[in-house]
Amino acid sequence: MFDEKKLVSKILGRNKNITDVFFAACGGSLNDLFPVHYFIESESKKLHSMCKPARELVLIDSPRWNDKSITFVLSHSGNTPEAIEAAKIAKNNGSFVIAITNDKNSKLNDSSLYDDLIVYNWGKSVSHKDVPMGIEFRIVNEFLHQTEDDYTKYEDMLSGLNQIDSIIENAKNIQKDSAAKFAQKYRKQPFLYILGSGASTSQAYGFAICSLMEMQWMDCAYINSAEFFHGPFEVLQDDKVFVQCINAGKTRVLDERSRDFIEKYHGQLEVIDANKFGMDKIKDSVVDYFNPFVFYEMGVLYRDELSEKRGHQTDFRQYMGKVDYSYESDIK
Template structure:
């Protein structure tokens, strides 16, 4: 199997210039693709990026889904119906595909899918997990395609450092996650906020870690949008988790924090700066915050699982009934 770097070089050699990058999947895999989308949006002068659920790629396809487009997909189990259909459709349209999966026996791992089969062990390095792989692909692509791109080395350095930062942060928050679960395990509802590249993790924390794995009701909010409606719900009884990222978007998280400090009583701040993300160059570390926040969502949901006695792997519908 080719490395992500080999794969993107081969695709560019064959396809020529990439003009559009589509990042598409479902649920938790879709979450993992958002930082790459945000990165291309913010950095590229030659490529547009698109982030959407795999079904929508097929039912309402962009006319830029054609030769010159790169479609990056991800399906952990490798047989997600919508994702497989999106990959096939993208190929029919003339686009190049790269498909990440954890399952080497799956449809997504077939050679025609340009597969990257990733490992998913506790010991797996962050740069070898989907979020890291996407950054490796897109960093190479930016370097090949844009002579003015200056962040290549900083991203490579970030990819080397990310795993250590994440592991240290997981240790650091262990006790906090227990205390959080102890205080809030019976909470009927909470809001989770984030912005920038990390908005994806507010979404993923909500739909995967809590709604799916804990059957806990919650809602994701964009920290910037909080002030244009959702903040009217804030009071001393409502619970919030605020993901504070870095980079230019951080001002939105800081504004939300100031508001929560004044008007809320129950809120948990998960601050990438405090958790060591600054060891990565500040010109790019915002793109690595989502990796860190994903690990934090795992830590917090594990705390909740133990206190609530609700196994993370328990499902009543997914993989259990027909739908």
């Protein structure tokens, strides 16, 4: 069983003066890292954090990526070349590398690539505490608790992590009929906009690029709700379709504002509102960080309903894993 206390002791045992955290992954895995990066930016007084597509992070190779840093490398398959490359560079730079994968027999399980390896299970019966986003939050929450005296949200985070599974079950039950109706109505829609903000900006992004583009071959775009009024809203007319994710917590005002405008000007609007799912069980102080768990699952729900109505299986690919799109590593 993974133990975040032991891991944090191991990190601090090697270097007590950690200043930076780097998050390296691609696509769906990058979405799982972003909320924890957002958490650090929002809560830590000491840590700097960078979260980028793995290969971009490697090409930048920030001067801060050194032995005073921790690097999270996440690859579900454990074989993503960009993630392997990022782990290699992180190790070369002296960073403490935490590699996270679903497959213990993958390329990422090479002891030269990490300081700690976490292999997680995946499936409907696995708690959200024990999948990558939950694991990362547990590690960083523990780290802040042990290293920053005035960090006060430790217990609230732990309590939230114990609530999130039941909230997600709620969310699926409550939203299922809407998702099915949406899928029926928009199964032939040529193009959709997905809106979200704050910690779940990455889940609006993942809804678009993973659930719809990758798994349904549907064209769509993701927009940060905060940016909607600064350009994107000019496309709004009554033939346009928007999925609006509405967070619980501080950034809710951003999502409500774009929702209200789209309604007023007759956009076709699907609202997914985290506040309807029992998020009040989570403390206000930390509720922001639990929105991404919910919206990841909402992307899955809508994708699955669309799959049914469109006759397009979610695991059907034309390119991924089927054709060659390898690249020559920049790392010699």
